Amino acid sequence: MTSVSPREHVEPPLTRCTKPRVALRLNGVWGTRLDWLHCKDRRSQSDQFRVAQYEEFSWRMSLSGKVAVVTGAVMGIGKAMTEKLLQNGAKVALLDMNKTEAESLMQTLTKQYGQERLLFLHCDVEQEEQVKAAFQKTMDTFGGIHILCNNAGILNESTWEKMISVNLVGVIRATYLVLEHMNKLKGGQGGVIVNTASLAGIGPLVSCPVYTASKHGVVGFTRAMSAASALSGYGVRVNCLCPGFVQTGLFSNIPARLGPFSHLKDGTQLLVEKFGIVNMSQVVEAFFELVTDETKDGAALLVFQQERKYMPAVSVTD
Numbered sequence: 001m002t003s004v005s006p007r008e009h010v011e012p013p014l015t016r017c018t019k020p021r022v023a024l025r026l027n028g029v030w031g032t033r034l035d036w037l038h039c040k041d042r043r044s045q046s047d048q049f050r051v052a053q054y055e056e057f058s059w060r061m062s063l064s065g066k067v068a069v070v071t072g073a074v075m076g077i078g079k080a081m082t083e084k085l086l087q088n089g090a091k092v093a094l095l096d097m098n099k100t101e102a103e104s105l106m107q108t109l110t111k112q113y114g115q116e117r118l119l120f121l122h123c124d125v126e127q128e129e130q131v132k133a134a135f136q137k138t139m140d141t142f143g144g145i146h147i148l149c150n151n152a153g154i155l156n157e158s159t160w161e162k163m164i165s166v167n168l169v170g171v172i173r174a175t176y177l178v179l180e181h182m183n184k185l186k187g188g189q190g191g192v193i194v195n196t197a198s199l200a201g202i203g204p205l206v207s208c209p210v211y212t213a214s215k216h217g218v219v220g221f222t223r224a225m226s227a228a229s230a231l232s233g234y235g236v237r238v239n240c241l242c243p244g245f246v247q248t249g250l251f252s253n254i255p256a257r258l259g260p261f262s263h264l265k266d267g268t269q270l271l272v273e274k275f276g277i278v279n280m281s282q283v284v285e286a287f288f289e290l291v292t293d294e295t296k297d298g299a300a301l302l303v304f305q306q307e308r309k310y311m312p313a314v315s316v317t318d
């Protein structure tokens with residue numbers, strides 16, 4: 001049977017019949033949930049082939065049975081990651097500091113996906129004990145952790161030590177703590193970690209030197225941690241996502257975030273105009289590729305307005 005590549009979209013025929021054999025609830029990979037009746041006695045041969053193809057593709061791509069943890073999960077990119085994971089069948093623990101936003105989001109998500117696949121945990125990634133407790137609660141609730149999305153991040157050059165603490169130290173902390181559960185050498189089932197870096201983790205964002213440093217640190221840590229995991233036999237892939245400018249709360253009121261470099265705001269605006277704004281759907285598709293493509297390990301996936309591409313690793317001996 002011809003396999004469907006992730007980029008081909010095979011729409012199954014919406015077959016309705018009077019004698020449903022099996023009611024299938026397929027969570028489309030593309031975020032649309034298809035409830036349709038699947039009865040074999042009324043479909044044409046070509047329909048049967050296409051449905052079988054779609055079924056195979058859906059189940060192969062589905063994250064059903066997987067448990068994901070997302071930090072910074074209740075707004076922006078983290079919220080979009082959470083929804084993508086839920087659409088594809090995963091159970092998701094949402095970690096965030098914003099209880100108000102979390103309450104509203106959890107109401108919405110519970111209606112759509114049911115409460116059995118959702119868990120919100122108030123957690124500050126700067127606090128070791130809170131992260132440790134959140135991971136343990138996730139293990140106790142869902143029985144495992146297969147996907148960690150280190151997404152929580154801030155931008156404010158005036159509070160640069162905090163920015164390093166959240167954006168870089170928080171990623172390192174959560175990675176080391178999740179390995180206590182995910183690492184095959186410690187009885188874990190292996191898995192994948194996706195760190196949200198930025199294009200500023202690849203090239204300098206002149207008005208944000210410390211933000212740039214934090215994101216360069218995330219890219220470097222990702223690549224080194226990936227190699228360390230592979231060489232140690234942890235069974236854990238580690239990748240980073242490097243989006244361009246995305247319309248979220250972090251991307252609002254930019255001049256106020258530049259601290260001592262607010263005089264460079266015009267240059268930053270020119271860069272925004274040059275790079276454009278990346279649609280959230282593009283960010284999420286790139287994220288999903290890093291989660292599901294098991295050939296991706298130590299990867300830095302750059303997401304531009306019109307394309308996405310992998311940044312080749314630079315070796316000091318090249």
Ligand SMILES: NC(=O)c1ccc[n+]([C@@H]2O[C@H](COP(=O)([O-])OP(=O)(O)OC[C@H]3O[C@@H](n4cnc5c(N)ncnc54)[C@H](O)[C@@H]3O)[C@@H](O)[C@H]2O)c1
Nearest residue numbers: 072075076077096097124125152153198245246248249250
């Ligand atoms: N928006 C962009 O242009 C852009 C581009 C590239 C990368 N990024 C990165 O994407 C990630 C998400 O950013 P966003 O744009 O969605 O921002 P956002 O402000 O919309 O969302 C960030 C989320 O993280 C949470 N958070 C902040 N500090 C936290 C902490 N200490 N512990 C737990 N949760 C915390 C916030 O409450 C919020 O829900 C960040 O790492 C950011 O650096 C953003």
Ligand SMILES: CCCCC[C@H](O)/C=C/C=C\C=C\C=C\[C@@H](O)[C@@H](O)CCCC(=O)O
Nearest residue numbers: 198199200202203204205243244245254268
């Ligand atoms: C002030 C908003 C900050 C948003 C932070 C977020 O992480 C988004 C970052 C998006 C883009 C960063 C781009 C960095 C580009 C640099 O490499 C720059 O030096 C490239 C210059 C390219 C050029 O001018 O041709």
